[in-house]
Structures are given as C-alpha cells and as structure tokens.
Amino acid sequence: MATEYGQGYGLDSGPGFPGSTERRHRLPAALRAPVEPRTWLELTHVLLSLPISILLFTYAVTMVSLGAGLLVTFLGIPVLAAGLAGCRGFGALERMRARGLLGLEVAEPEPLRRNGPGAMAWMGAVLKSGASWRALLYAVLHLPWAVFSFVVAVNVWVLGWALLTYPLWFWVFPVYAGQDGIQLYGDETHRIYLDNPFEITVTALVGLLFTIASPWIVRALTMVDRLLVHGLLGPSRLASRVVELESDRGVVVDTAAADLRRIERDLHDGAQARLVALAMDLGLAKEKLREDPQAAAQMVDEAHGEVKTALQELRDLARGIHPAVLTDRGLDAALSAVASRCTVPVRVEVDLAERPAPAIEGIAYFTVSELLQNVSKHARATWAGVEVWRTENRLMLQVVDNGVGGADVSAGSGLAGLADRLDAVDGILVVDSPAGGPTRVTAELPWRGEHVR
Structure with missing residues (x-):
C-alpha cells in the first residue's frame, strides 16, 4: 500500500560517494609485489615461524606429556596447568607477531575465570579455559605447517632471485668452478650448461616468473597462519557473542533509563505543572463562586481549556511511549x-x-x-x-x-x-x-x- 502526503514527491538519482584518494602506481601490482614492504614482512613471518614453532612445540609436548604422566600424583596438575599457561603466553607472542608482520588484529581470548583466590583456583581456571587448550592445539598444529611453509618459501624465493640475477654472476662457474655455467644435465659422454647468451636470457626470464610468483605464494602460505592465529588464539565465537550480548544489554538498560527520565521530565514540566495550575484555578473559582459567580464561571471556562491542553499533552506523551494506532x-x-x-x-x-x-x-x-x-x-x-x-x-x-x-x-x-x-x-x-x-x-x-x- 502506498500513501502520499503532499505534492512533489519523487526519487532523484543523487551523486555517488566522493572519489577515493587511492594512490596510483605506474607499475602493476604483479611487478611491485617482490619489492613491497608487505611482501618482505610476510617473508620474515614465514622465516621466523620455523624456530618459534620448534620451541613452542617442544615446550608444549614436554610439559603436557610430563603433566599427564604425573597425574597419578598431585604434581601432574600444576605441571599441566603451567604448560597450558605457557602456551597462552606463546599465543600472546604469536598475536603480536601477526599484528606486526601480517597486519592481523586479533583480540585477546577470554580471561581466566577464577572461582576464588589462591593457586588452586588459578590452576582450575587454566585447566577449564577453552583458550588454554586452543593455544595447545595451535602449538601442535603450527609446527608441521611452519616446516612446510618455510621450505616452500625459501626454495621459491632463492630460486627466483638466483635465476633472475644469473646474467650477473654466471662468470663465477668458469672462473672458480671449472665449468661453463649451471649444469642442467651431465653423464659420461656429454654435459649441458647454461652458458650462451640465449640460454642466459631464458634463465633470467624464468627467474623473473619465479620472482613475480614468489610474493603471492608466500601470501597464500601466510593465509593459513592468519586462519590459525584468528581461529585458535583469539576469542571463541561463544565468548565474543557473550561480550556482545553484555554490551547490548548495557545499551538497552541505558536506553530504558533515558526514556524513563524523558517521560518523567515531560510529565513534570508539562502535564503535571499544568494540572497543578488547574487545581489552583479551580480552588480560586470555588472561593469566588458565591461572591462573583460571573468571574468564577470565567475561571472555570479557562480551566476547561487547560484540561483540554493537558489531555493533548498526555496523548502526545502516550504516543511517544507506544501509540495506540500501532497496536490496533x-x-x-x-x-x-x-x-x-x-x-x-x-x-x-x-x-x-x-x-x-x-x-x-x-x-x-x-x-x-x-x-x-x-x-x-x-x-x-x-x-x-x-x-x-x-x-x-x-x-x-x-x-x-x-x-x-x-x-x-x-x-x-x-x-x-x-x-x-x-x-x-x-x-x-x-x-x-x-x-x-x-x-x-x-x-x-x-x-x-x-x-x-
């Protein structure tokens, strides 16, 4: 159903958003990628992942295995809790590394919920925290991926730049290695070297292709790191939803309180003040009823007008709370x-x-x-x-x-x-x-x- 109030209604196609001030580069993104800071930061992240993952994996497996083995005694619980707490600490380090090198902002996981003071309460909170076990899972899963990504990134990167710069350093082979260049094939009868200008040029072009592709390969490898950090080291979906609902509940409470204050203010400054004045006017009219009936009648008539105004204000206030037409x-x-x-x-x-x-x-x-x-x-x-x-x-x-x-x-x-x-x-x-x-x-x-x- 369409209802129009007034004349001249129409829909004009307005202008779009102002043009963005995006910086324009002379080189396409594929050629810029090998020298961009983002590429080198991502490569640094991949290179650092291997030693950090080895250290984290060793610590996590050692502490959890030791704690699990000692569970037959009381010492197993504090050792296991210390191992999980250490994994949480490594998780904080990994979030900082992802923020600095990958530009990935990941919120801290939900804090520990202790049931009381003391070491036992702390150990219980660590063992019951889902974030602790997710950090342990990250420590176990990240090592094989760190090894794979390190090997792929280093080989692709070194191969690309080595082949691209081959025209600059191929002379090293005849001068110091006693051969004509990079050997592609060799047996007892013959050998194939990359030594003539055509082969050197083709080698450099292949190296250029590897060099252009290597940043995108590294970026694809770091996408898995982003998923691991975001999924295992950040807050769980349930915890995030709880925080969101708590915030929304605060907004609802504040809104309801503000509405109540507005209603109280409107009643105090509007209808209530008008009704007080109306009561005083009627009291004066009652006193003058015997002495001056004509003046009393005029005061009652004015009071009748005030009653109508007060009723209109109350209707407007009720409409602001919840209009009857909406319900009906x-x-x-x-x-x-x-x-x-x-x-x-x-x-x-x-x-x-x-x-x-x-x-x-x-x-x-x-x-x-x-x-x-x-x-x-x-x-x-x-x-x-x-x-x-x-x-x-x-x-x-x-x-x-x-x-x-x-x-x-x-x-x-x-x-x-x-x-x-x-x-x-x-x-x-x-x-x-x-x-x-x-x-x-x-x-x-x-x-x-x-x-x-």
Missing part, C-alpha cells in the same frame, strides 16, 4: 500518521503480508519516527520517502530524502544512538549520505516470528 492497526497506519506530521511531503509504502513481533514492530516505528524528525529538523529537504518490506526473516526499513546530506553515524549524533538501539536487538543501520544528498538510511531488524493479535 499496525505499521502501515502508524507510519502514515507519523508521515502526516512531517514538515515535508512523505510517501509511505509498507509491503508486509503479516505483522512482525510487537517488540520489533515498536522499534521499527520509533526508528522511522526519529529518522523523519531528522528530515524535518536538519535535512532541508523538499520530499522524503519511507519503504518497509520483509526479506526472509528480516524486516527492512528505508527512509530517503533529497536534503543536503552529510549525515554521519560516527559523528556522535542521534544516528549513533539509533544504531546502538538497533544493534541491541541484532539490527543494522546503514547510512548513505554524501555531501549534497540525497540521504538514504536503511535499517534491518530481525523478524522474530509471527504472532496473533
């Missing part, structure tokens, strides 16, 4: 009512075969309401549009206007608070607002199942 008739009617109060013409289009859960419906209503308020106050637009539809198990909202643009969630505006509210229910807010407009704000909410009213 759904998003289509509620958003149409909001659009009718906007200062610019607004077209509302709601394409929903059924209604979402009440909580999601309320969040959707207040999201559109706040976005239209921003259009009225800040956009300097001449039209706006609201679209609501369902995609699988998600409720989609979009508010578009042809205003001046420049809206930014990261600027700490009301959009940032709105994004936090949506994030608290696993929602997403995307703002596309280039300078000069148009502004397009898209919100995505979980559907949260069907319900019967």
